[in-house]
Amino acid sequence: DTSLAEVNSFSPSVPISPSSMINQYKFEDGPELRDLFITVDDPESHITAIETFITYRVVTKTTRGEFDSSEYEVRRRYQDFLWLKSKLEEAHPTLIIPPLPEKFIMKGMVERFSDEFIETRRKALHKFLNRIADHPTLTFNEDFKIFLTAQAWELSSHKKQGPGLLSRMGQTVRAVASSVRGAVKNRPEMFTEMNNYMETFSQKINLLDKIAHRIYKEERDYFNEMKEYGPIHTLWSASEEDIADSLKGIASCIDRCCKATEKRMAGLSEHLLPILHEYVLYSEILMGVLKRRDQIQGELDSKVDALANKKTEKDLFSEEIGKLEDKVERANNALKVDWDRWKQNMQWDMRSSFTNVAENNLRYYEE
């Protein structure tokens, strides 16, 4: 498909610079196979007559040939990320597209533009792009490249291309309709297992997310009480002579415990909580992916059923059916490969997050 970005972008075109040559050298030698580095930072507020929104700076460094330059810097807003996600889902319906942070958070006091909210979102957006970059298929997606490299006006005009909203909606309706019948009964065993797994996994990961948040809250409450505890001992030491030193000693120990608690809490909120949350979103995504696979199969099945009833237009149908069979086969394979990859990643992520929690706790107790 045509894409505007293949024509020179307006960012200063830099021939392969010495630094990127060094990078290239490093990548080929080292165990790192990465050739695409993305960071998301520097949130900035923009106020217009109609709305206020935040943009984030997206910096890309790459050695890939298909990129005109080795370094790009663009500004993107949340809407742009949403666009990218939906394009990826369209292009690869049975691949596992990483989750985006939610539009807004329902519970509690989090204001749309509070610093805490923006920072959490920024980290999640950073994760999102890097997960795509690490994905063997998605990383070469054209829309992804455009997202990383195009200037604002280029991106807008590119977005307007492609099938309109109404036709896309039509597709979805037809797909849903066709999936209702038959897809489940013809589903290969493997995908039924996946479905069952995801149901349980989704339940458990949601529980873990809640538990981790609860622990964070309890630790914070504990910290707040401890802050008051130390100074009382200091106050007491003022009335005493003999035991004043012991009391002051205890007061300073309690204060050190407070600091250690703060560190422990920070560890939780930086590592475990975001990962658990990401996998909560992932579980929703995976259920969606499995449904889409069912839909694709459903299309095939309904056509096969139709063929069984209308033997006359056999030739026409069999070509279509052939195409659909291919489609289903491709979809299934793509999903299977991606599923295995996802599970590996999940395992790795869980292992490292919980090990990190254990290490934080060890450090806390040692201090």
Add this chain to the structure above:
Amino acid sequence: MEDCLAKKMEITVSEAEKRTGRNAMNIQETYTAYLIETRAVESQSEGQCAPVDSLWRRYSEFELLRNYLSVTYPHIVVPPLPEKRADFVWHKLSADNMDPDFVERRRIGLENFLLRVASHPVLCQDKIFYAFLTQEGGWKEMVNETGFQLKADSRLKALNATFRVKNPDKRFTELKHYSDELQSVISHLLRVRARVADRLYGVYKVHGNYGRVFSEWSAIEKEMGDGLQSAGHHMDVYAASIDDILEEEEHYADQLKEYLFYAEALRAVCRKHELMQYDLEMAAQDLTSKKQQCEELATGTVRTFSLKGMTSKLFGQETPEQREAKIKVLEEQIQEGEEQLKSKNLEGRDFVKSAWADIKRFKEQKNHDLKEALISYAVMQISMCKKGIQVWTNAKECFSKM
């Protein structure tokens, strides 16, 4: 100290039992009775143990004993009883007096009280105390017969004295301030400690949920399953460990509470001093005014305005005989007054001397006990951290095998 009862006799409060009976108003009630066991300390090298005597007492009898001791020895800082009702509770502990944990802690507190009294050089020699330990029947009557209740100072009298005394011994004033500060700081500390304990309990217990969920999750995982399952087990161990930790901390809290109540005993001694001092000041003032009256009658001059002076002016002077009689009465009173003043002064000085000696003893005891309590608290914290390290080291290993 060698003559202390504590050295001659082993005293324990070994059991607590629920009883029902009729109280003074003939109403059925449930109460707890405590078994006091005593045994004479004989040379144990012979391998023989002296027989154990025992009797049952309830909390109200302990209270009666303590009231008797406070009134009879006002210059002594009398050891306090454990609290009547559970205070400074955090959510896991119940405030119920019948709760077995509370009863157990009270049993220990009562034993501690008896040992404190038995090791006090003065108090241990008291016969009522000895009878409390050894004589089951008729003890109450014995106490009441001493008539100590009559000697007790009314609260109102004491309050009045506190406000109006002019020259109390500075040391007692300082001591009173100290005991106020001590009481305020310890109760604040206990309150915050209870809240901290509550929060800590929450942190540990929520980790227990990990155990359950990990175990359920491990059922659907192949490679991660074992690691998850065993990690979950360690989370359960972690969550359960807080119960013992906090129970130990309750003992620490009880040690602090004892000194919280000791502050009240200190204040009682100060109040007694203020009362005696006020009494003395009133007696001196009374004596001075009587001497003045005498002088006025004798010389016929009225130096100060008085109702008597006015009425005599209005209704005429008294006869010389009347005046003589009055002077005589006054002179008698003055002599009585002077003797009283002398003995009150002596009493006051004796009180200050003996009270201050006991206060010194108390201060040493307090410093020693509190230091030990603080050290044992630190040791408890270290042991809690060691347990934490152990659990999380194990958990880390399990996680890394996932």
